[in-house]
Amino acid sequence: GAVVSQHPSRVICKSGTSVKIECRSLDFQATTMFWYRQFPKKSLMLMATSNEGSKATYEQGVEKDKFLINHASLTLSTLTVTSAHPEDSSFYICSARGGSPYEQYFGPGTRLTVT
């Protein structure tokens, strides 16, 4: 149980285009989902917290107009990187919180490369 999927696993896009990443909780309902960014050999940095049906809460320094988050259902959250630039290249990981308020279950991540 507690499986979280992400799609796509890898994406390459051209500078200036937008990319959408999906995060799904497969076998549980996730009232809250989190989006993290991870640079090579670095730790995970929380970007935003999304609650189903409401606006995402962004961490300090994260541009909400650049990283659009939608949590339309209890099993799906999406992250859209708008007008992507090479510096947005990174590993993006989502997590979902189910019944326990403490436990987060992480997706496999999405490698974004902006050329």
Place this chain on the structure above:
Amino acid sequence: QQQVKQSPQSLIVQKGGISIINCAYENTAFDYFPWYQQFPGKGPALLIAIRPDVSEKKEGRFTISFNKSAKQFSLHIMDSQPGDSATYFCAATEAYKYIFGTGTRLKVLA
């Protein structure tokens, strides 16, 4: 205040040995301390977690030791195996938000 300091940055252990990774924090409001294992190109997977009212928790070969007064906690991997080679992250939670440590790259030699 929000940092979680993790050490060592990297660790090499012989097969069968004990791997020990340490974390320290300052924020006394943290109330949940999980450890995650991450393989290259994959998302983190929960290994074991502890609440601050418990001093030790063991699950299989993995043990968390928690010292509330020192604001430190550690992960012990007993009988380390080459398959344990991965990056390990500690985390601390306040208001259900995770603050991750900087990670420890563990390599277990066969």
